[in-house]
Amino acid sequence: MRRRDMHQGPTSTIVSPQPRLHQNAAEIQAYGTVTHLLPLDLEEPVRLEVTERLNQLLADTMTLRDLYKKSHWQTAGPTFYQLHLLFDKHYGEQAELVDLIAERIQVLGGLSIAMAHDVAETTRILRPPRGREEVPVQLSRLIDAHQTIIRELREFARRSDEIGDAGTNDLLVSDVLRTSELQVWFLSEHLVNAPLVIAKEAPEKAGAA
Numbered sequence: 561m562r563r564r565d566m567h568q569g570p571t572s573t574i575v576s577p578q579p580r581l582h583q584n585a586a587e588i589q590a591y592g593t594v595t596h597l598l599p600l601d602l603e604e605p606v607r608l609e610v611t612e613r614l615n616q617l618l619a620d621t622m623t624l625r626d627l628y629k630k631s632h633w634q635t636a637g638p639t640f641y642q643l644h645l646l647f648d649k650h651y652g653e654q655a656e657l658v659d660l661i662a663e664r665i666q667v668l669g670g671l672s673i674a675m676a677h678d679v680a681e682t683t684r685i686l687r688p689p690r691g692r693e694e695v696p697v698q699l700s701r702l703i704d705a706h707q708t709i710i711r712e713l714r715e716f717a718r719r720s721d722e723i724g725d726a727g728t729n730d731l732l733v734s735d736v737l738r739t740s741e742l743q744v745w746f747l748s749e750h751l752v753n754a755p756l757v758i759a760k761e762a763p764e765k766a767g768a769a
């Protein structure tokens with residue numbers, strides 16, 4: 561018997577005010593797996609496929625969320641205040657979606673991707689430079705990121721319906737897709753080249769005096 565066992569008995573019975581620091585142990589579930597049995601009436605292969613695709617969507621949504629914060633901080637020019645606020649509003653909405661998607665994965669018995677390194681390796685959204693870019697470029701980048709996600713969403717929504725996962729289908733359509741479509745509208749309207757102060761004169765009608 562080891563010295564500690566002789567004097568203290570099994571560790572689980574020790575009563576002590578000392579926090580047990582620096583603990584470590586093997587993982588209890590590997591990434592990319594789902595728990596075998598859940599009372600959801602959704603078979604394991606369905607939950608495996610859906611959680612894998614949800615993790616792709618999660619990585620892309622986390623990247624879009626962070627792209628909004630980068631844009632919020634780095635935007636410049638005459639529309640600074642308006643865009644600074646708009647980008648942060650969209651950031652907050654994307655952050656809520658991140659939580660909904662991540663927790664859907666957990667509900668289905670899977671494991672959500674979480675850390676920046678793993679997200680960076682997984683996302684399909686193009687990496688922006690660290691430096692500051694012009695407003696039209698910021699807007700274009702955000703719209704392109706939305707488009708990547710929307711394309712993925714439409715196909716995934718069809719598939720989730722086909723394999724009977726109505727809960728995921730509802731999340732994809734009602735929450736993620738609808739939010740993304742609305743945000744794209746708000747961004748795109750900033751790229752319409754409309755006069756700000758002086759209206760463009762209408763061309764004279766042919767034959768007018």
Ligand SMILES: [Fe+2]
Pocket residue numbers: 632648
């Ligand atoms: Fe801020």
